[in-house]
Amino acid sequence: MSDRGTGQTPISGESLLFLTDDQLRRGIEAMFFAYRGFTADPDRILQDYAYGRAHHRAVHFIKRSPGTTVNNLLDILGVTKQSLNRVLRALIEDGLVESRVGKQDRRERHLYLTETGQELEKELSEAQRGRMRAAYRDAGPEAVAGFRQVLEQIMDPEMRRHFQAFKEGT
């Protein structure tokens, strides 16, 4: 728990005394350990399908924005097209993702999850949501609000833009 009650009244007016290097270090470690847990459940599931985290990410964001283009996905995932292409090709060949030629701009490929793709996405995201739900429940709504605030501040501005786009978008 936070040791804030024990006389260490955080001077909230500009002073920032609550930000010692050690506390920041603990925040860094919390991110490291938590991210491991965050990916653990999907990783286990993915093994059964001989897929990796990269496939999960692609599937997640196609689910999030059905019909998204390859370029848009590249932007969000922050990898090279060669790297994404390898993953996408596998998903398309295996019939989890469908790639449709754009109607206005026929250079573009629009990506959709097939039935099978949606099933995998559901399995993965339910596992991951399960852990998040439990964590949120144990921490409480106030903590959750703070959690999201801090995460948003940690992001690079460009990523924050993507993140916020989903807020209004869907």
Place this chain on the structure above:
Amino acid sequence: MSDRGTGQTPISGESLLFLTDDQLRRGIEAMFFAYRGFTADPDRILQDYAYGRAHHRAVHFIKRSPGTTVNNLLDILGVTKQSLNRVLRALIEDGLVESRVGKQDRRERHLYLTETGQELEKELSEAQRGRMRAAYRDAGPEAVAGFRQVLEQIMDPEMRRHFQAFKEGT
């Protein structure tokens, strides 16, 4: 379980009304985007030294627990000894880490940062702390408390044990 028909009506019974699938998804995406930012600054620095994230992690936890054994580090990092060994060997050869034979148990190797190692660690952690400090400042102390609470709940129990050990330990 997750009836996505009406979607927004979560299972009642407790006060879990704030935990819709969509909110959980947003939390998941927040973790994804934030982790990218979280590692971005050290990653940039590491390029200059021809090291990777694995080296950073090793250096971080050796700094945190000087004299830690290889086995303990393996436990914390959650990789195989072969994988860690490759990284450790490079750091030792380059004179950033010193490996001392244990005194009680001479099978064990105790790991320490050299002067040079401490310099690199400082450069990396200052960059990473800088981002965390800015995020904490912008989000405020209450948000930070919630942030840490949720992260701790996301961890696997074993990782949480490690995380909490640092709390009392040093």
Place this chain on the structure above:
DNA sequence: CAGTTTATGTCAGCCTTGTTGACTTTCCAA
């Protein structure tokens, strides 16, 4: 229309960092 830019795909090759398996050396402890 010709030329350029854009979106995508693909081949080849490289790097980091993870994995397994097999084997050795050291050395504590029963």
Place this chain on the structure above:
DNA sequence: TTGGAAAGTCAACAAGGCTGACATAAACTG
């Protein structure tokens, strides 16, 4: 004295990043 734990090493492999080069089709621009 011997079994087994701790540590190191070698080999091989895979995922998933990366760069560079090149191809194609479509859209855009002068």
